[in-house]
Amino acid sequence: MLILDALSKTYKSGDTALSDVSLNVPKGQIMGLIGPSGAGKSTLIRCINRLVEPTGGKVLLNDVDLVGLGKRDLRQQRRRIGMIFQEYALVERLTVMENVLSGRLGYVPFWRSYLRRFPADDIARAYALLDRVGLMEHADKRADALSGGQRQRVGIARALAQDPELLLVDEPTASLDPKTSRQIMRLLIEICAERGLPAIVNIHDVPLAQQFMQRIVGLRAGRVVFDGPPDELTQDALTTIYGEEDWNAMRKGDEEQTAAEADARDRLAALVV
């Protein structure tokens, strides 16, 4: 179970990315995080494993507070948190197998990882995961030889190799076509269900979020403005998240703008249905 308590982040430039975010993610829950770009979604998930250093608040993962841990302890805790990235973030010039095994780096001493001599258990686990994501025969290929969907599967396998207690997923489908996006989302959901893993998924595609998430949190300007099941995400809720100013700006009386406004409303409505 993950508890965020009054989490805040202000960048050195003075921009406040997160202010006072408090959330509970129970075991097995898949939570979608939506919001306009710049709302702080990616800062939020990076504050959890401290790729971005939060400036205030607490992050409790199964009762361990991650904020304020020393370097070594932080590394130990990071092993418990698997992360999946927008553009896969695989090490392109390494083989698929090495990419999956890199999920074990926090568990093995440097010399083993340097010589690529991972323990037998780790290797068997890596093969099992590759089999699970359907890439068994690609183990020896270089990561840059794979297609986008395949790369994201490797990314999932790498995160799972950590044997995590939480998955952080940053825009997993942003660089994939609609069909592959759905396959990847389905795979993620299945895997989380199999392992009872909680997950936080940053996602900008609202229909996709509604289709797959159990719970949706809307973020706007670094604050939680919506928190509920997907079917409560009404048109009004979406306006709260994505902003009203744009709508108001269009309301200048001009006929063309009224038409544009209607169009925008229609599209939003289509999203909600």
Place this chain on the structure above:
Amino acid sequence: MSSAYPTSWKRPPQIIKDRRWRIAIQIGIVVYLVLAISTVDVNWARVYEGLERGQRFIMGFLQPDFTSRWRDISTGLVESLTMTLTSTVVGVAISVPIGIGAARNIAPHWIYAICRSIIAVSRALQEIIIAIFLVAMFGFGPFAGFLTLSFATIGFIAKLLADDIEEIEEAQAEAIRATGASWWQVVNYAVQPQVMPRLIGLSLYRLDINFRESAVIGIVGAGGIGATLNTAISRYEYDSAGAILLIIIAIVMVAEYSSSYLRKFLQ
């Protein structure tokens, strides 16, 4: 984890796939290294003796002496700097027609062949070797150095300029040509605007290289700070040598910094 999955994995070889070739190459490398290192015949007694001198040199570097040989240093420096500037200007001026002539897309075939061979000769010969010949022909002093650096500049600038011209967007040249422009007008309106910024950048870069080279060709008698340095080292005046080296490093740093600034300003 079920035991059905393999429990060992080896990274497949990336470049040379055949195992025998890999072993052969590894053995070859080891044999070469053993042979090569065995040819290095070191006179350890001499090296040990030299340690004291090395120490003096490092001390000289840390406590450089700018004053006692300042007259020689400043003469050498002025020679080097004037040599650098004049040779870069002359070299670039000669490079421009040669570079245009060596661009396949705008020069006739026979001119292309001539210009490319001039470039090849200039690039193949080391500055030092050219300097040796030019000193033999023109006598000692900075004039031979000036000629050396000008000649070396031609190989550098003309080659890069020609490659640039060959890469210009044909569409633009085509558009100008379509208006009925003459060859000169094509060069002026289509080629020049596209390659001019690069040419200025390359010239500044070459200015920097020419200064560094001017410090070397003095060793074979072509004047400049290199001659002063050579004298200082052969007199074992390491503090003066250290001063000269520090001046060279400082000038190169200033040149690098200001040329990157100037390039940004000109673009």
Place this chain on the structure above:
Amino acid sequence: MTELSHHSQIWTYRTPRARLLLWGGWLALVALFVYCWQVMTARTMWVFVWDAPTQAADIGSRMMPPRWSYLPELMGPLWDTINIATLGTLGGVIMAVPIAFVAARNTSPSLLILRPIALFIIVASRSINSLIWALLLVAIIGPGLLAGIIAIALRSIGFIGKLLYEAIEETDAKQIEAITATGASGVQVLSYAIVPQIMPAFWGITVFRWDINIRESAILGLVGAGGIGLKLNASLNTLAWGQISVILLLILGTVVVSEWVSSKMRHAII
């Protein structure tokens, strides 16, 4: 609307001010050139200069048939030259790699103290030609191959170090972030996320520098640092122009071969 006023004028490429500045710049350059030319040639003996064509013809006729019988004697020094270049490159790489990691902004252990030192080492090594390094080293540790190898190594540090640290700074931050997120330690991030990304650049730079070092080590003998340059120096001192032409042709051939080898190797690696 200042732009409107331009329509009344005849169209010009640049504004008058910019043109003035440009012409001023060119004029200043010409004046500087003339001044430098005068300073430089103040002590030139023009007699020698006018005499140059005769000298050239004389040297040319002496060089012309090359003394091919000298060739076998050159094989030993040629082997030395190749060794100087190869071992020097190796030494340079060994020293340049840690310096590059210290100099790269994203891997430097200390930005305020160590990074400037590493950058200074790189600039110092780059500013000073290998021949000057050789000159110094021959004075310090005596003539021979070792001085040449160290000279080549010292000069290579700056070249390899600079290109390598730029390559390190250009690595993809996302891959590094991803490996960090797995709980990997600093060295593990280095070996899994950074090293694989810079490997092609590393080999390309090394082979390229080796190619340059072959050219440079050919002349190090002029100051006593071993290799074929020793023979060149000896022949120059005795004005044996027939031998000099053989040596130059041999150097030229070696340079062509090394260029071919290095381009082949770079293609194989990348």
